[in-house]
Amino acid sequence: MTTGTISAQHSEDIAFARALHxxxxxxxxxxNLKSKNADVHNVATDTYLKMWKNPEVETKEDEDKRLNSYTSLVNSYYNLATDFYEYGWGSSFHFCRFHIGEEFFRAIARHEHYLAANTEIKSNMRVLDVGCGVGGPAREIAHFTxxxxxxxxxxxYQVQRATHYAAKELLQDQTEFVKGNFMEMPFEDNTFDAVYAIEATCHAPVFEGVYGEIFRVLKPGGSFGCYEWCMTEHFDENNPQHREIAHNIEIGNGIPKMRKTSECLQALKNVGFDVVMEQDLANMGDSVKWYYPLEGDLRKCQTMRDVLTTLAMTKVGRFTTTNFVRVLEKIGLAPKGxxxxxxFLETAADALVAGAQQNLFTPMFFFVAKKPE
Structure with missing residues (x-):
């Protein structure tokens, strides 16, 4: 299914990941922390942190540099953050809505099922997951459909882990995990019956770039379903408080530039898609908010099992994790950085909650778009 040979950049990335992890x-x-190569980890940390400045002194030139270096930005981010994601959230790196009394991982799976059903993914289809993380949604959707x-x-690093987890669930013949840049996909035109993305295409320097590639590899008549990270139409780029929230979302999540929902929809139309469904699932009036685990309020936990997920986000949990990691750094069991x-992951959590509470940010602007026949 893939085309061409592994590029020099991909070979370099793979070698770096092996050296680090x-x-x-x-x-x-x-x-995972004990296994890291300290010198290589320092390179990854420096590479990432040097791309950011305080929002009060950042210039358009600084922002453009991140957009032009998005592959290095995103790769550095996930080389640093993946182990913490799995530790705190599981193998599906996304948010979801919650029903009253609904257990965390059940809600995560339902969110994936909702996307699969509305994207009309069915048995024996060939489906592409764009920005698949360590493969949690891919495995769930493969089982479900x-x-x-x-x-x-x-x-x-994430491709390696995704392949490993799929084999553990005996899905090695029903899944495949490919290293590749979603702005230059290594697939032929009209390859897939359906495509989906879950909170991943926000890492693209421009929506048209990744959406255009999805349009190219999708078969005519096929559907593209997505949960997109966006700023809402209430966001004002010229408001310093709004911009600080957006900037902290960007630095805390490895995103070159946050964009509004209207920009997302326009980009889909610009590359040729027909948008057949759109809704902000973060703004549906739910009594249980999608961001409640990030708030660290144990009183809001839906079930006893959810206490473990939420505990890490409490003040005590954050303090404990940070100081535990600090001790590991000091005695050499975790690399510096x-x-x-x-x-910066804590900065991300705080900014996401602040953005949601002020109706400035959504991690689940959901749409289904079709490629014309």
Missing amino acids: GEKIKTGLLA GAHVTGLNNNA TVETQK
């Missing part, structure tokens, strides 16, 4: 799959935050799912991801990673 090692060859073998480890499980658990401590085991019976489709064959190809996951595309530019981070070699791990505490910095923990800090």
Whole structure:
């Protein structure tokens, strides 16, 4: 299904990932942190942090540099953040809506099922997951629909883990995970019956670039379903408080530039899609908010099992994790820069909550777009 040979950049990325994370799959935050090559981790940390300045002194030139270096930005981010994501959230790196009394991982799966059903993914289809992370949604959708799912991801470490987890669930013949840039997809035109993306295409420097590639590899008549990260139409780029929230979302999540929902829809139309469904699922009047686990309020937990997920986000949980990691750094069991990673992830959580509470941000602007016959 893939075309061409592995580029020099991809070979370099794979070599860097192996040097940083090692060859073998480890499980658990401590085991993963202990296995890191400290010198290589320092390179990844410096590469990422040097791309950011305080929003009060940032210039358009600084922003343009990030947009032009988006592959390095996103790769550095996920080389640093993946282990913390799995530790705190599981293997599906996305948010979801909650019903009253609904357990966290059940809600996560339902969110994936909702996308699959509305994208009309069915058994025996060939489906592309754009920006697949470590493959949690790909595995769930493969189980749920019976489709064959190809996951595309530019981070070699995540591709390795996704392949490993799929084999553990005996999905090695129903899934495939490919390292590749979603702005230059390694697939022929008209390859896939359906395409989906879950909170991943926000990493693109421009929506038209990734949406155009999705349009190209999707078969005529096929559907593209997506949960997109966007600023809402209430966001004002010229409002310093709004811009600070957006900037902290960007630095905390490896995003070159946050964009509004209207820009998302216009980009779809610009590349040729017909938008057949659009809704902001974060603004549906739910009594249980999508961001409640990030608030760290144990009183809002839906079930006893959810306490563990939410506990890490409480003040005590954050303090404990940060100082635990600080001790690991000091005694050499975690590489230098791990505490910095923990800090920018906390910055991300705070900005996401603030953005949601002020109706400035949504992680689930949902749309289905069709490629004309």
